[in-house]
Each structure stands twice: as C-alpha cells, then as structure tokens.
C-alpha cells in the first residue's frame with residue numbers, strides 16, 4: 001500500500017478533477033493507495049486536527065503530488081514539508097511544472113499587482129493591501145522544482161488522466177517515467193501542404209473541415225491561419241490514441257503541455273514556425289505572454305521595463 005499526500009498551491013483545481021476523471025483504471029489503482037493528506041478530499045489539518053501543534057506537519061508518504069505553482073510564502077513552507085515527508089515528489093499539471101496561467105503575473109511586479117487589485121480595480125472599493133492572517137505573496141510565481149527538487153513532472157492544463165495513471169503506475173512499480181520529446185505537431189494527423197498564409201484568424205472562427213471525415217483530411221490549422229502552438233509544445237496529451245486533445249476538437253494547440261525540452265524557448269520556436277508558413281509574428285500583440293502562456297515561471301516571463 002502506497003501512502004499519498006497531495007497539496008495544491010496557485011491553481012484552479014482542474015488537476016485534482018483529472019484524478020477523479022481517471023475512471024475505471026482508478027479502481028485498479030485505489031486498492032494500492034492510501035490518501036493520508038489531500039485538502040480537497042481529506043480533512044487533515046496542518047497544525048493538528050484541533051490546532052494543538054506549533055509546527056506545520058504533513059504525514060510521511062510514499063508519493064507526494066503537488067498541483068500549482070508557488071505564489072506565497074506559505075506555499076514555500078508546505079513545499080519544503082512535502083519534500084521532507086514524501087519519498088517521491090510529483091509536479092501534477094502545468095501550474096506545478098512551469099507556473100501555468102498564474103505565472104502570467106510574472107510580467108508584473110508584486111507591488112503593482114497589489115496596487116491594481118486593491119486600489120485601481122474598477123469593480124472594487126479601494127483598500128489597503130491585506131497584511132494580517134494571510135501569507136505574503138512571493139516576488140513571482142515559481143515552478144515547484146525551483147523551490148524543492150521534484151522527481152516526476154506530469155504536464156498539461158489539466159494534465160491527462162492517462163498520464164496520471166502512467167506516472168503513479170511507474171512509481172508503484174519502481175520504474176522511471178519518460179516524457180515524450182516530440183512536439184504536438186509530430187503527433188498531429190492534419191495535412192501540411194507548406195502553402196503560405198498571410199493573415200491570422202481569430203481562434204473562435206471555425207476552421208475548414210468536413211464533418212464526419214477523419215482528421216487526416218483536414219489542413220494543418222496553422223496553415224489555415226490559426227495560431228497553433230503545436231510546433232513548440234511537448235507531445236503527450238493525446239494519451240493512447242495519440243492525436244492531440246485540442247486538434248481532435250478542431251481547435252489549435254495553446255501550448256498547455258509546456259516547452260518540448262527543459263531549456264527550450266517557446267517564443268523563439270514559435271516565431272520560426274510562424275515565419276515558415278508566411279505569418280508575421282508581429283501580428284501577435286503580446287508575444288511573450290502568448291507564447292509562454294503556460295510556462296511563465298523558470299525565468300520565461302519577467303516584468304516589462306517601465307516606459
């Protein structure tokens with residue numbers, strides 16, 4: 001029986017729902033798992049059930065799952081406690097792996113974020129920045145691996161049920177989990193004709209396809225003029241079927257599986273890919289945020305210089 005501790009930091013909760021979405025394979029896994037700490041599921045308090053302890057404690061576990069990036073000082077303490085108590089630590093989902101959507105905030109200084117939220121927001125009465133009983137924000141959003149060593153990364157926003165099963169099974173069997181080093185394009189069945197296009201279309205405009213016909217009769221969405229981040233995104237979201245999740249729905253890839261390699265720069269990769277089909281990357285007004293939409297931690301997004 002493997003003991004599991006799970007924590008959530010700066011997140012939406014979607015990666016926890018992915019665990020519930022595992023479906024039937026969860027029935028095979030559950031008899032091997034014991035959840036000892038999971039705020040979304042288990043009422044286990046940090047300082048003892050009646051607050052009797054003076055030090056934050058998480059039970060010892062074989063597997064630690066963390067979703068969400070580190071956004072405040074409390075997250076840092078919990079991440080360290082998870083690392084201390086869990087034999088194998090897993091970054092669950094793209095927020096934990098690369099900062100995810102919350103790391104778009106890394107384009108702004110923390111003081112400017114407080115200013116905008118508490119004093120400049122059109123819909124909120126101006127107020128002081130709260131400073132009691134809530135942990136202060138860190139200077140930016142950190143991927144979990146920037147704060148404590150992480151053993152396994154399960155990318156995706158949300159990550160996929162198949163990948164969670166694969167990751168947990170690998171840990172239970174003592175085997176390594178190797179992520180794909182291909183791009184989403186490598187697993188995309190659409191037709192590439194290498195014909196240039198000049199104008200970017202809005203993603204909500206429907207792409208050209210014939211209902212009922214297979215995807216290998218559809219022209220590559222980027223060659224149809226959509227901003228598809230398949231060239232700069234790690235493959236793997238398609239599970240056993242292989243075909244990327246969004247492409248199956250005739251939607252362009254938004255890059256949620258993160259960069260193909262640790263040191264890759266999605267902005268550089270996408271500028272090259274767009275140019276290769278004749279699209280001028282300058283048509284995209286907010287390039288750093290758009291191309292690093294899911295991967296703003298690890299230094300990929302920084303505050304813009306003040307003008």
Ligand code: SF4
Nearest residue numbers: 014015093095157158
């Ligand atoms: S990776 Fe996506 S689904 Fe998962 S917690 Fe972050 S925002 Fe939510």
Ligand code: SF4
Nearest residue numbers: 185188220221228230
């Ligand atoms: S750019 Fe998008 S649509 Fe085109 S091959 Fe790559 S993933 Fe598929």
Ligand code: SF4
Nearest residue numbers: 237246253254255256
């Ligand atoms: S196609 Fe791209 S955005 Fe869609 S699930 Fe796959 S990696 Fe994420």
